[in-house]
Amino acid sequence: EVQLLESGGGLVQPGGSLRLSCAASGFTFSIYAMSWVRQAPGKGLDWVSGISSGGSTYYRDSVKGRFTISRDNSKNTLFLQMNSLRAEDTAVYYCAKNRGGIPYYYGMDVWGQGTTVTVSS
């Protein structure tokens, strides 16, 4: 069964850090791009970051310099290191598999169940 399982969410103070993980199974992880998409409470979907099969990384402007996406193909795991967190980063964070090897030009056909990040003092 194709599956993505996120972990690492939690409550953190403004300015703090969290590292999200996404364990993939049931498909050849290394040949697909992966993305992180977030959803603030009661709001729509926002793409946060993506990484190609070759390791090229991409970010939305509001997280550039604060978030780092990475992948460990030997462990079929995607990561998102989040530093200098702000209240507006509060959201459910989903990892998603892209249909191709780059995060653009292709839709996202497998999603995890999400992990909740709350930034509050």
Added chain:
Amino acid sequence: DIQMTQSPSSLSASVGDRVAITCQASQDISNYLNWYQQKPGKDPKLLIYDASNLETGVPSRFSGSGSGTDFTFTISSLQPEDIATYYCQQCDTLPLTFGGGTKVEIK
């Protein structure tokens, strides 16, 4: 960033009705347009990719059309299990951007 304008933001229809949702991109995105379904408390599900291609396993009552800047998503015969919020998403240019969503309810 490419803006995706989706309408309506919500709709109420009867079981068996034909339902249509439109999505307009702020610039030409060719056919790099996807449609997702998100049920309450669940993760999104890809229904349509490349504007008109049905994802494997998705019922044929769902369809998509359009290219360039104007796109339409249609449910040919609304079913009770289709209650959800639907999002369009462009994948032509980073950052990937989504429409604001359309909440579909049963009348």
